[in-house]
Amino acid sequence: MVERPENDNLINVDLKTGLTTEEVSLRKDAGQVNKVSRGSSKTYTRIIFSNIFTFFNAIIATLVFLLIYVKVYMDILFAGVIVINTLIGIIQEIKAKRTIDKLSLLTSPVCNVIRDSEEREIKVNEIVINDLLLLNTGRQISADAIVREGLIEVDEALLTGESDLIVKKEGDYLYSGSYVASGACKAEVIRVGKDAYIESLTSKAKKYRKPNSELMNSLKYILRTITLFIIPIGILLFNMHYTTLGESLQTSIRNTAGALVGTIPSGLFLLTSVALVFGIVRLLKKNTLVQELYCIEMLARVDTLCLDKTGTITDGSMEVRGIIDIENNHELAPKIIVPQMMSAFTDHNQTNRALIEKFGFALDDPEVVEVINFSSVNRYSAVELNGLGTFLIGSPETSLVKTEYSRIKTRVNKYAEQGLRVLVFAHSPNPINNGKIPAGLKPISLFLLEDKIRDDAPATIEYFKAQGVDLKVISGDNPLTVSNIAKRAGINDADKYISLEGLTNSEVVDAASKYQIFGRANPEQKEILIKAFKTQGRTVAMVGDGVNDILALREADASIAMAAGSEAARNASHIVMLDSNFSTMPKVVNEGRRVINNVQMVTSLFLTKTIFSILLTLIVLFAQIKYPFTTRQLFLINNAVIGVPSLILSLQPNFDIVKGNFLSNVLKRAFPGALAIVAQVCIILMVFKTRMNLTDIETSTLVVVSATFTGVVILYRQLKPFNIVRGIIFTCTIIFSAAALIFVPGFFDINALLPAYISFEGAIISRPSFDVTIVLFLMLFSSHLFVEFFDKTPGIINRSVRWFFKRLSGV
Numbered sequence: 001m002v003e004r005p006e007n008d009n010l011i012n013v014d015l016k017t018g019l020t021t022e023e024v025s026l027r028k029d030a031g032q033v034n035k036v037s038r039g040s041s042k043t044y045t046r047i048i049f050s051n052i053f054t055f056f057n058a059i060i061a062t063l064v065f066l067l068i069y070v071k072v073y074m075d076i077l078f079a080g081v082i083v084i085n086t087l088i089g090i091i092q093e094i095k096a097k098r099t100i101d102k103l104s105l106l107t108s109p110v111c112n113v114i115r116d117s118e119e120r121e122i123k124v125n126e127i128v129i130n131d132l133l134l135l136n137t138g139r140q141i142s143a144d145a146i147v148r149e150g151l152i153e154v155d156e157a158l159l160t161g162e163s164d165l166i167v168k169k170e171g172d173y174l175y176s177g178s179y180v181a182s183g184a185c186k187a188e189v190i191r192v193g194k195d196a197y198i199e200s201l202t203s204k205a206k207k208y209r210k211p212n213s214e215l216m217n218s219l220k221y222i223l224r225t226i227t228l229f230i231i232p233i234g235i236l237l238f239n240m241h242y243t244t245l246g247e248s249l250q251t252s253i254r255n256t257a258g259a260l261v262g263t264i265p266s267g268l269f270l271l272t273s274v275a276l277v278f279g280i281v282r283l284l285k286k287n288t289l290v291q292e293l294y295c296i297e298m299l300a301r302v303d304t305l306c307l308d309k310t311g312t313i314t315d316g317s318m319e320v321r322g323i324i325d326i327e328n329n330h331e332l333a334p335k336i337i338v339p340q341m342m343s344a345f346t347d348h349n350q351t352n353r354a355l356i357e358k359f360g361f362a363l364d365d366p367e368v369v370e371v372i373n374f375s376s377v378n379r380y381s382a383v384e385l386n387g388l389g390t391f392l393i394g395s396p397e398t399s400l401v402k403t404e405y406s407r408i409k410t411r412v413n414k415y416a417e418q419g420l421r422v423l424v425f426a427h428s429p430n431p432i433n434n435g436k437i438p439a440g441l442k443p444i445s446l447f448l449l450e451d452k453i454r455d456d457a458p459a460t461i462e463y464f465k466a467q468g469v470d471l472k473v474i475s476g477d478n479p480l481t482v483s484n485i486a487k488r489a490g491i492n493d494a495d496k497y498i499s500l501e502g503l504t505n506s507e508v509v510d511a512a513s514k515y516q517i518f519g520r521a522n523p524e525q526k527e528i529l530i531k532a533f534k535t536q537g538r539t540v541a542m543v544g545d546g547v548n549d550i551l552a553l554r555e556a557d558a559s560i561a562m563a564a565g566s567e568a569a570r571n572a573s574h575i576v577m578l579d580s581n582f583s584t585m586p587k588v589v590n591e592g593r594r595v596i597n598n599v600q601m602v603t604s605l606f607l608t609k610t611i612f613s614i615l616l617t618l619i620v621l622f623a624q625i626k627y628p629f630t631t632r633q634l635f636l637i638n639n640a641v642i643g644v645p646s647l648i649l650s651l652q653p654n655f656d657i658v659k660g661n662f663l664s665n666v667l668k669r670a671f672p673g674a675l676a677i678v679a680q681v682c683i684i685l686m687v688f689k690t691r692m693n694l695t696d697i698e699t700s701t702l703v704v705v706s707a708t709f710t711g712v713v714i715l716y717r718q719l720k721p722f723n724i725v726r727g728i729i730f731t732c733t734i735i736f737s738a739a740a741l742i743f744v745p746g747f748f749d750i751n752a753l754l755p756a757y758i759s760f761e762g763a764i765i766s767r768p769s770f771d772v773t774i775v776l777f778l779m780l781f782s783s784h785l786f787v788e789f790f791d792k793t794p795g796i797i798n799r800s801v802r803w804f805f806k807r808l809s810g811v
Contacts (some may be wrong), residue, residue, distance in 0.1 A: 009129050009190045010146055018114030018132040027128035033125035034143050034192035041758040047093045051086050055227060055265050062449075063257045067631070068337065070250040074747065077629045079640050082266050088647075089270040096111040096277040109567055111142055129189055129496040133231055135174075137347045137373070138547050138566030143189045144196050147176045150185025150346070151435075153375050154178050155568075163417050165375060167435065179568035181547050182375035183607040184346030207340035211695060213294035219272060219603075226263060230608060233617050244624060248689060258629040259620075262613030265606035267643055272599050275650040279591040286587050295574035297726075298558040300592025300658050302541040305464055306534050309482050310350070311545035311565055312582060313489050314451035318354040321420060322448040326408060330596065332427050334445050335359060335517060339392050339461055340366035347373045351423070352381075355393070379476060379520075382437050389429040390438050393447070396424040396519060397478070397501055400441060408443055412478070419484030421449040421477055440503065451488040458490045463586045465492060465658060470548045472516055472533075474526050476548060479519025486517055498523045504811070508532070519730050526552035543585075545569055560585065573620065589657045597654040600662060601718055602646035604669035608714055609637060611674035616681060628681055628703045633748050636704075640737050641711035645719075645729045652725060674712035676786035678777055680706050681749075698772050701750040706779035708737055 013019060019027075027033070038061040058081055067075045109124045110737035112134040119134060124142040127133075133145055135152060153165040156178040160385055165181050168174060174187055176196040189195070189703045237259050263266035280290045290296060307313055324332060330336075338359040343366055351374070351613075367386035380394020394407055398410050403410075412422045422745075431437030464471060471491050479497040486494035497517035500508055508525050511518070512532035521529070530552050533540045542549065542556035546566020553559035553572045561573035577584055581613060616808040620627050660666075684702045688694060694702070719726040745752045751768040769775065 002361060008452065010188060011130055013130050013132055013188055015132065015149055015186055016114070017117045019128070023130070024128055025116060025131070025359060027292070027316070032129040032192060034125055034189075034196075039120075039274040040697075042378055044094060047097065048452070051090045051093070051270070052268075055264065057086070058268070059083070059260060059264065059796060063260060063631075065534045066253050067257060070253050072254055075254060078261055078266075078631045078638060079154060081643060082515050085267045085270050085643070085647075089274055089511075092274050092318060093275050096281050105551050109140070109142065109571075111139070113677060117298055125194060127189055129192055131255050133187045133189060134184070135180050135187055137180055137182050138350060138568060140179045140566075140568040140571055141174050141176055141187075144191035145175050145187035147174060148186045148188050151371075151373075152183035152185045153181040153373075155181045156549065156808060157557045174636055178545055178548070179566070182347060183373040193330045199796075213297055213576050214524070214662050215272070215297045216601060218267060218295050218666070221417040222607070223269070229614055231261060233263065233614070233621075236621055237617060240621060240624060241626065244587040245626060247626070254630045256632050256691075258634060259613060259617045259627050261631045261638070262634055263617070264611050266638065267646065268603060271602055271646055271650045274647075275599055276639045276779070278651055279595050283588060283591055286584055287581065288584055288588055289576040289578055290574070291576065292574045295558050296538065297596055298562075298592070299541055299575070300589050300596055300709065302442045302469060302474065302558055302589075303537045303569065304470045304538040304540045305541060306472045306474050306530065306542045306556070307472055307534070308542075308544040308546065308549050308635070309477060309485060310375075310451065311562055311580075312543045312702065313457050313473065313485060314547070315454045316350055317452055318421070318449045320354050320447060321450045324411065324415075324446040324448065325444070326446065327442065332388075332391075334425055334447075335387070337388075337427075338393075338425070338754040340368075340385060341381075341391055341393065344371050345381065345382045346370045347381075349374060351393075351449065355400055357446070370435075371430060371439065372435060380437070382432060384432045389427060390432055390441075392428075392437060394443055395476075395478070395520070396422060396443070396446075396467055396500070398426055399426060399437070400443065401439075407614070408446065411446065415448050415482055416480030417484060419450070419488060421445040421451060421481050423449065425508070454582050456581065460583050460585055461490045465490070467589070470538075472529075474521050474529055474552070476521055477519055479517055479616075482519045483517045491516065502737040503585045507537075511699045512536070513740060520568055521550045523548045527555050531556040532684065545580075545584075560588075573808075580664075580714055593655050593658055594653060595664070596658050597656055598650045598652060600665055600668075601654075603651050603666045605642045605646055605715070605718060607666060607670040608673040608677075608711075609634075609642060612672055612677040613683075615674065615678045619678070619682060623686070625685060628673055628685060628699065630749065630793065633700065633704045633750075636740055637750070638710045640733050640740070641715050645715060645733060648729055667720065672787050672791035673710065673717075675790040676711050676714075676783065677707050679786055679790075680710060682785070684775075684779070692775075694772065697749060697751055698768055699771065700748070701768055702776055702779060704748050704750050705741060705753075705776060706783065708741065709780050710783040710787065712737060713787055717787065773774060 044627045060082055061560040066077045108122050110126055111127065112119055112121055113127070114134065127143050132148070133138055135141065147168050147170050152168050154168050154174060155165055156175065167187070179476055181702070234256055236257040238252050241247040241255055242249065247255070272805070276293050280293070283290055283296070289558060310316055338355055339362040342352060342359065343362040346390070348356065358665055369384040369386050372382040378394070378398070379398045380392050382390055382392040392399055396408060408424070410489050415422050423446070424443050425447060426441040426443045428438045428440040428442070429438050432438060461471060470785045473486050473491065479499045483494050483497040493516040496515045497519060498511050498515045500511070500518055501520040501521045503511065503525070505528055508528045509532045512529050513536065518529060526549065530542060532542055534557070539557050542552045542558065543560045544553055545562040547566050547568050549569055550572050553561065553569060558575070559573040560575045560577065561569040562576045562580040563570060563576055570576050575588060616626065651767040681703055683704070684699065688702065689699050712733060716730060722730070741748065744754045751766060751772070753767070
């Protein structure tokens with residue numbers, strides 16, 4: 001429980017009138033408004049700055065400055081592509097921000113207040129100090145307030161981590177960020193906006209936890225590793241060229257820049273963000289609000305899906321299908337007492353609505369002494385009527401003592417097995433004592449309610465079954481009832497059910513591995529189950545819509561809430577189904593798969609270049625020879641082979657099931673190509689150059705053409721299996737690369753591949769000698785063989801490098 005503030009702004013506003021319009025205007029003018037951050041988490045300025053001012057961009061800018069200084073202007077063209085990529089990223093992120101902000105405006109949270117003696121619905125960011133809030137079950141408390149009238153149970157777990165419900169009565173403090181578990185009250189606002197208690201907490205305590213994204217973590221490993229390498233490599237390489245080899249300043253800078261540009265995976269992190277943002281925008285068009293960038297990836301990796309019955313498998317609506325009388329007492333008959341109870345309750349949940357539909361309200365105001373509204377912990381509601389005693393409606397197992405429950409247990413189980421929800425209507429002549437139900441409760445009737453299964457539930461469940469996802473149902477209802485509904489919805493092993501009523505935490509953990517259906521689960525037990533599944537090495541998603549699902553939603557790797565559910569559940573979730581349509585979930589999974597599979601593909605392309613550049617640099621430093629690439633000689637690999645294809649591929653449909661570890665998969669696909677290029681270049685530099693006395697331009701011809709062609713081979717392998725789009729990408733890459741090498745050899749500082757060619761500077765570029773031409777064809781012919789050879793090398797290389805990446809990243 002949090003501490004009570006020392007000072008407040010309480011003025012005891014009139015409970016019937018509330019604030020007047022004039023008083024509200026004065027407070028707005030004084031800035032006493034509940035301004036809260038909604039929509040996209042980034043401002044336009046932050047989007048621009050985060051895309052431009054990065055570590056890699058700083059290195060690129062430094063290289064551009066140095067290349068301009070030594071007057072090699074053609075070598076800086078690589079920066080133009082990076083600028084274009086950055087602009088694309090900024091534009092895409094701004095578009096996504098505008099879309100999300102518009103949708104957030106339409107779906108922004110609201111609250112009910114009393115103003116000018118009228119009940120009004122206003123947006124949360126329009127609350128002012130001394131507003132009179134009307135709070136009931138499921139509402140998240142949006143500003144610090146004091147209870148002025150009524151009684152509620154509040155869950156402050158989102159603030160304190162403690163899951164016990166706290167009773168709040170007149171004079172007690174309410175804190176923004178907590179939510180109402182049961183009851184109703186009027187509360188006067190005393191703190192708003194940045195002055196509210198929740199603003200003093202760390203970001204971890206607010207609303208939801210960020211998912212533990214394997215994609216994000218893997219990219220961080222890569223970023224840290226490259227960051228550690230790049231500056232020392234640059235210094236050592238420049239020093240070797242300029243001091244040891246005696247190269248000119250221009251040549252030293254050009255070749256050092258070539259090595260560093262090759263090492264930097266320019267565009268990788270940008271394309272990852274674009275792919276994720278593109279996925280979020282696509283899901284918004286399908287009425288799905290994504291509140292955390294990487295959560296769609298987590299849902300794609302889920303192997304265990306936990307469902308709350310009500311509002312997920314069922315549509316949340318209920319109908320009274322029958323009444324079974326146990327005691328025949330006309331004065332205490334349901335048709336007489338239940339209308340009075342419904343009139344006394346301020347909280348009308350789905351159960352109460354079904355009972356109101358059946359019995360209606362009392363014609364006259366009942367003589368109510370005390371009310372206990374329903375809570376997910378107690379699983380009952382009760383009313384004490386003057387002169388008649390206490391009446392209760394709730395779960396038979398938890399509401400009655402064992403002797404009374406044993407009398408009706410057979411009948412309860414009989415109807416529960418039919419998929420009906422069974423509630424007991426009980427009476428005690430004793431009064432409610434300090435919010436606790438009295439002793440002596442005896443059952444009068446059983447109410448049989450039926451949940452309606454969502455029309456889209458069976459097909460959606462069948463989809464997840466086909467994907468190999470283990471489906472679990474966690475509910476507060478009778479396990480027999482839940483089991484029957486699960487069977488009707490098509491969940492496997494629905495007959496493996498258990499009641500968690502009365503179980504210890506360790507017994508709940510043991511049950512997690514043995515059962516599919518968990519009934520009579522309270523909020524804490526739901527959370528324990530999620531933790532238990534995660535301990536088993538599972539990736540767990542939770543779908544819920546009620547306040548009793550909050551703790552489980554926060555614990556899950558991916559959490560999904562239905563918009564029709566409680567506001568608190570929506571705020572605690574990573575994803576919100578705006579149309580409460582369960583059938584949208586496969587689309588979210590597919591979007592996550594598209595992101596993971598495509599990012600995995602493009603990352604392997606980028607890392608092929610990074611790995612071969614790092615390995616080649618280390619070999620060059622060891623052998624004390626000139627680095628063979630300048631920035632312009634890497635132009636085709638950077639752009640035609642990797643950049644443009646990656647941009648297109650990152651947005652293509654790819655709904656294959658995600659398998660294996662991201663980093664392992666990427667390295668497994670990147671290393672064969674990288675090693676093939678390194679092997680070819682080393683053979684050219686250390687065998688053919690020395691034995692054939694090749695000139696620098698002949699060496700460059702062999703290195704650039706063979707490396708580019710091997711890059712095309714690598715792209716071909718990445719694109720399989722081909723479709724129309726991939727075929728077009730590959731064809732265009734071949735045509736553009738061949739045309740560039742043939743028609744503008746001067747740009748790449750290589751021999752003319754056609755008869756004598758005039759360069760940009762007017763010099764005639766000769767064709768390579770016959771011997772060099774033979775070697776060139778040999779290198780081109782062997783490209784595929786080199787890649788195939790290294791692809792067949794033992795997996796120990798990939799495992800060793802993955803271990804090295806993690807150790808170097810401090811993981």
